[in-house]
Amino acid sequence: xxxxxxxxxxxxxxxxxxxxxxxxxxxxxxxSDFELAVPPTLPIVIFRxxxxxLSPQQRASAHSAIVEEVTRDGRRxxxxxxxxxxxxxxxxVISYLTExxxxxxxxxxxxxxxxxxxxxxxxxx
Numbered sequence: 244x245x246x247x248x249x250x251x252x253x254x255x256x257x258x259x260x261x262x263x264x265x266x267x268x269x270x271x272x273x274x275s276d277f278e279l280a281v282p283p284t285l286p287i288v289i290f291r292x293x294x295x296x297l298s299p300q301q302r303a304s305a306h307s308a309i310v311e312e313v314t315r316d317g318r319r320x321x322x323x324x325x326x327x328x329x330x331x332x333x334x335x336v337i338s339y340l341t342e343x344x345x346x347x348x349x350x351x352x353x354x355x356x357x358x359x360x361x362x363x364x365x366x367x368x
Contacts, residue, residue: 276357280331287335289326292357303330305360312356319349 281289306323
């Protein structure tokens with residue numbers, strides 16, 4: 244086991260494609276819970292819950308609940324916002340001190356938060 248600190252990840256490694264390229268578990272094809280809502284540019288990642296069952300209002304409520312849970316302890320910050328009239332989640336890696344372990348903890352917090360939700364029933368057309 245090495246005593247060297249973890250290699251920080253951030254703008255110098257992947258730029259705005261950090262999550263999509265290096266961490267697809269959070270908001271890419273490998274995630275069963277989230278999908279990218281907008282292709283990432285800069286170090287900002289916009290994503291949303293994967294679900295055909297949620298109305299726009301239910302998705303917004305679920306996103307707000309996820310933000311509340313993930314940010315509760317003050318160690319992580321994500322936000323809910325509106326893009327093209329739809330609720331989405333937003334995260335941004337801004338510190339050069341960000342390490343792989345921080346992103347893994349974010350992934351765990353997001354997964355735990357979404358699995359703790361009682362998602363709505365299928366929409367009736």
